Amino acid sequence: MSHLIHRQLRHTPPVADGGSGLYLRDSEGRLYLDASGGAAVSSLGHGHPDVLAAMQAQIGKLAYAHTAFFTSEVAEDLALRLAQDAPGDLDHVYLTSGGSEAIETALKLARQYFVERGEPRRSVFIARRQSYHGNTLGALALGGNEWRRRHFEPLLMKVARVAPCYEYRDRRPGQDVHEYTAGLLRELEDVILETGPERVIGFCAEPVVGATGGAIPPTPGYLRGVRALCDKYGILFIADEVMCGMGRTGTLYAVEQEGVLPDLVTLGKGLGAGYAPIGAVLARQHIVECLRAGSGAFQHGHTYTGHPIAAAAALAVQKVIRRDCLLGAVTVRGGVLRRMLRDAFGGHPHVGDIRGRGLLLGMELVQDRENKHAFDPDLKLHMAIREQAMACGLIVYPMGGTIDGRRGDHILLAPPFTVTEKDLGEIVSRLQDALERALASVRC
Ligand code: PLP
The missing domain is CATH 3.90.1150.10 (Aspartate Aminotransferase, domain 1)
Structure with missing residues (x-):
């Protein structure tokens, strides 16, 4: 047994x-x-072999140092590489131990951002009915997959829901794809208005849906429309690239193909490519600058944040992707x-x-x-x-x-x-x- x-x-x-x-x-x-x-x-x-060699070299040098006391060269190098290769000013990186932890971190960064801005009433996230963002209780509450949630209700947060972008099932016969996309965006705007824009923190979605629908890309213009609505109502767009990021769709970040810059991007899976448990959140300048100018601290932390061996694995993966x-x-x-x-x-x-x-x-x-x-x-x-x-x-x-x-x-x-x-x-x-x-x- x-x-x-x-x-x-x-x-x-x-x-x-x-x-x-x-x-x-x-x-x-x-x-x-x-x-x-x-x-x-x-x-x-x-x-x-390159990833294994990088991990072995790192183990020989430094396996662990708590981030309450130290940073490490390898975690700094990884953050620099991710920031340099990310679109726009997604210049700040928080390292986690996996995808769910990256989502939890993004939710907390987003909440603290609005608190620091003097908008503590903002407490609502919007996500899609057909979505999965991880299995920890916050991430599970964000995701809409009822089958995964069914044993854990009531969940930690209430999340407002909109329809997924799921053309195969939901575009009506004869309906133009632009008309279909416009309908999805109208629904998102309606939900923002019903909730009250001053109560909304952000909208979270996978740019290309992985595990809840079998690789569903967005319809043309959908994510640009999402970005425009987030800008119109001053809310954050969180792109969950735990599955579709790190080159899986042919660009390092899936949003690059949509010409869209999210405020926060979550990574996992392909970041360490299975060699070490590692995830990350990338944040734009305005979010980190707001916290820096406010309390000066991000109220968060995990024991294994920025783990040197995991960072060495992820950095080696990045180098191989580029070199080859x-x-x-x-x-x-x-x-x-x-x-x-x-x-x-x-x-x-x-x-x-x-x-x-x-x-x-x-x-x-x-x-x-x-x-x-x-x-x-x-x-x-x-x-x-x-x-x-x-x-x-x-x-x-x-x-x-x-x-x-x-x-x-x-x-x-x-x-x-x-x-x-x-x-x-x-x-x-x-x-x-x-x-x-x-x-x-x-x-x-
Ligand atoms: N977000 C997405 C889109 C995922 O596909 C997953 C895992 O499948 C997660 C988050 C959670 O990642 P992890 O299983 O590493 O916690």
């Missing part, structure tokens, strides 16, 4: 025993092609994978949509392509896909759960940026097998 509390309490997963490049190996010697990098984490694959021109590779290989998915599944009766950006791609599964009806949630098709994929030696990230009152099954693909065309062919061929087996298993 395992003494670990696993996600599935009636089932102990296989023991991961080694990893090299695109492959993970379990303790029985079985190999798995990691086509989702866990959950869009392992952007450089497993066992990358991996952002361009993401765009090219993402295009190849998307074409392969279209060729393999474009006419499949149960694949409703193939979408995404860069190497963050998703497929939405439907009972019926015509009316887009989802599969019966009790069938747990996404779990069957995960099981069958693993039996085929493939890791894909399957998702189910309640989405905006509806249930849907999705598959997320997020292979390492170093994936080759041959690997992509293998991923698609194993996925074909796994999907057919999973569909057969839920039918009987």
